[in-house]
Amino acid sequence: MTAIDKKSVIQELERIAVYLEIKGENAFRVSAYRKAAQALEQDERSLAELEDPSVLNGVGKGTAGIIDDLVKTGSTELLDQLKAEIPEGLIPLLKLPGLGGKKIGKLYQELNITSAADLKKACEEKQVRDLSGFGAKTEEKIYQELEDMGKRPERLPVSAVLPAVADLNSALDAIEEVDRFELAGSFRRGRETVKDLDYIISTEYPGEVGERLLSMEKVSAVISSGKTKISLELQYDDVIVPVDFRMVQDESFATILHHFTGSKDHNVLMRQRAKNNGEKISEYGVEIEATGEMLHFASEAEFFSHFDLPWIPPEVRNGTTELEEAETYVDLVSINDIQADLHMHTTWSDGAQSIEEMVEACRNRGYSFMAITDHGKFLKVANGLSDERLQRQHEEIRQLRTAYDDFDVFTGIEMDILPDGTLDYADDVLKNIDFVIASIHSSFNQDENTIMARLETACNHPQVAMIAHPTGRLIEKRPGYRVDVDRLIQKAYETGTILEINANPNRLDLSAAWAEKAQAAGVKIAVNTDAHRYEMLDHMELGVKTARRAKLKKENVVNTWTAAQLKAWLTSTDE
Template identity: 55%
Template structure:
């Protein structure tokens, strides 16, 4: 896969960490960090940089490493460091309060190489005697180790989707599989998931079972029966994966059964009972004759009961069996005309404006908004007024160049901790599209958070509030936002609320998207893409919207360009 700017920056930062663990010269470590920071600040994409040494902060040594990485798609420097440094030390960087310097000290002075040896060194009193540590630090490390080793019963959907994609990639290589599908709560887009389920149809079950056991990520084999293989795979966490192996005739009914939910399946069984039928995982049994009916697709399965196809995201027995007796149009990928939240190399993105535009054109978008970070977010190389005006000139040139797409010149503007905005109203008026977002001071009171959000909502030139609750699923709770008040104010000011499609966010959640629509708010489904591959996250945003019963007309990036433009310009 072609490397982008983000990949190079990550490589340089990773090498710096390895050098730190190794106890290398601080100047050498600093050289890699300076080169990474210099690349982050540079507004060009990799394809526009002809000589890295012309960038202040990139020296001959780091330039050689970059060129090697780009030419060979891997780094010899990093590969050699990985051989020298125990892999277990890298995992310790996840522990709060332990950076590279401290871990290097533990490694070099106490021989700590992983979590177990660190725990032992804490328990026998060695750590607290080290310079710069002490008894309290040792106790904190033990507590952090204990919490880190506890795998939650349910894992965040972002982690599980990533793991499932690796399994899917492997299943696609098994030629004996006729078809397969994800099932279970992950297919229904639950925000936390216990394990992963796949349904596989094949004419060669023995061969498929054998191939499933050969998957390189397998850590443990739990079951290996004629119709079910269960394994534990090693990913970010250890994750259980169940494979159900059926015939092609049984596939649709089995997929429906194991997709669930339990409540939805109970509802379906009640419908079958009225008809004198029983549903099991392999088909429908007519009680009068014991005839077993199978179906070519789930769509045909639902049609048998006089229902339209019910998307997996809605199978919770919350009214879908009544609603889908008649045609229901729920939002889908074909409705999306563009993406209104993305970043480029001008701030912390991996690709240039031109590259993001061309990628958007290649997937058929009619419009996009370029929304790099604003000046307050220094860590993301945020843009000030001068740089945004300069970027707008580039966007204008591209709008003249391409007739098949329109590019809105936008910004993701920080809503500051004191309740002020990062730009004046006079400047915001110049922008085509303005996003307001909270990126700091998440622990403020509800009063403070709502004051900040209301400041943005009341500004006539702020069009959208991004990731409105600030949550990261399983990693960070939402800040103290009163959602009903936020939605009411958004409706009053005609400000759009975002469903951020990043699988780590899905913010708004399906629940709040449903409430927002019912109350009368407008929504947008955006990827917040920082690179090409994140454009594909739109699927997760759409599926979250489906789970929230969101209609196409509620979502502004399903509107035609002229209607959208008229809406954005209504206060100008």
């Protein structure tokens, strides 16, 4: 038996890095521990399977020894020393913007500050401003940050920044001096939470563009404002959205887009590759070190091509294996492959539009088929369909679809799996429905076995085509019910049940990590919006980003298929 689990080992390595940072240690030594923690995290193997950690890139003899200590005893000498030397209360101070290890070290050594409370007092007594490297302005800023500490979340769910994205896109569209712009950063990479929004802007007139940005309506604070870089905070009700803008000349657009798309670790990989070629990547281009010549690129594709790589999708730029795997991303699912949305609601239950309105909206998006899947009778709060209303609705759908020869509308239902594990409709009702979704909306607090029994009952039913939002989580709001996802994936594979990536930005459920595992196990995935009104159909893009993060191939995403292919597959998996 080991003294601690893998997650704890990773945390302890990160803790060592933080302590060393405050101690003012060499920055490369600090980042070495961070890198080791990351290498451990990204390796699939358990501690037991990973006999010698130093085989990992970034873990050398020293850190391997520390890992070994942690595994065997739960502690290690270095960490014990650091704990004795540095007060634990200093660690949260690293989170304050503008305070890094060096400055915290100074506060500790010269003012004997050991906690947030000490620091606040020192600011009030105006002691901080007298330290070299600090000043009155810094002191005031620190004081304000301490006041605000803990008031705002570190990362925002994508759903929280969508209004800001919409506003910023139209604001930038309206600025004449902007030649083109793009939203980069973790939003472009399709992460489910973001720290800020990173906009890159091509312009010949950064001064004018900057002025316009600073005068935008929702600006609540200016964090920094230079010649080519501006950082703002926008306020939307109680949500504060930090935004960075970087302005460049158009010739540098591709390289700055790449740079600010990140991830940081991906950039490190690319820069290392460039260095091996005697070249240097910056935001502005690629410099040939021997001659000093600066190369520019018309597109990201050209930029990658310069390094003998195909264009690497932003969603997989994790700084892990994407350079080696670059050739395998050609058949990644993309938004243009999507033929259908298979989960949505209408006025028949809790949606805002009629069947016909939703059908028209989907046709206009260029889809070739869709499914109407209102809530079942169990969900009374959502005006779920009784047996009788269900029949009538499906009759209406069958009538409607005769009007189209180029578009198919599946009859469907989002049927609850009841708390007692039974299904909401009888077999003879289900057998006439084209696309039956099963999902859990109740009794989230049941134990794992009960939840799994519910999900397995649904998978086992020949008429159930798909499990919607399989874990029930809401990002940053609730964890979901107690589902053993590995077991669900296995069951879905055995029964030919599709698992959903629900594209709603509050859900993104399955997550990318689980969807990747599902694909590896041979499970088919559907990316659906679960739209309750027109605009929510737009969420497809976020769902597809999640699918791409999961490295899903087009062939494994059923709503890239034709209606006929999906129908044939559904029939073949009935048992």
